[in-house]
Amino acid sequence: MPANASNSLTRRDFLRSRISAPVPEFRPPWTDDATVQSRCTGCGDCVDACPQNILELDENRHVRVSLRGAECTFCKACADACDASVFDTEQTPPWPVVAEISGTCLLAAGIACQLCTDICEPQALRLDPDVRPMGRIRLETASCTGCGACLAPCPNTAITLSDRRMKGLAA
Known part of the structure; x- marks a missing residue:
């Protein structure tokens, strides 16, 4: 077996749709890819x-x-530490x-979970109890800072971050 065999996609994973998408690369706040x-x-x-x-x-x-x-x-x-003028702290x-919630959220399977709403400081993630049976997490994109605090507590990795610039949706 080759040394890198664990990194290659197996036939079984392919047939079971266990293909993981590449993790998007984000540049720090107040920067963009071209500037970096x-x-x-x-x-x-x-x-x-970075603390x-x-x-x-x-x-x-x-x-x-x-x-x-x-986060x-x-x-x-x-x-403050950068002498190369990579960061523009006036950028708002x-x-x-912003965060995105996929269909693998436990609430969609009828399992009670609100861990992401508990950790979200700007309260961009909120439980909408009107959706049956358990409710649904709603994202207020205007309030979301993209800090990433909601990623780690999600037990089903249903939350990802998305850069609007990568989708042609300039902020």
Whole structure:
């Protein structure tokens, strides 16, 4: 068996539709891909400054967000540490990233769960009890900051983040 066999798609996974989509790469708040590509020097100062440890350098030594169970608090420590003018802290909102809820939400299967609503500080995720049998989580996109706090508590990974710029829906 080849050393990289565990990374390849098996016939069984393909037939069972267990194909995982690639995880989208997000640049930090107050930046965009073009700015990071052209201005980021790869020094890592922003990565070291992030108190949440959600920033890392990609294979090209450009900064990217990797939430790994944490959230962005928009503290601006990354921007303050950057001498390369990669960050524009006047940009409002900090980034056009919002949460999306898939059909695999436990409420859709009739299982009571509201973990995401409990953790959502701006209350962008709310339970709509009018949808039967258990209700449904509604997302108020205008309130969602895209911080990622709702990702880790979701037991069914039904929540993902989406960058509106990647869909042609400029913020």
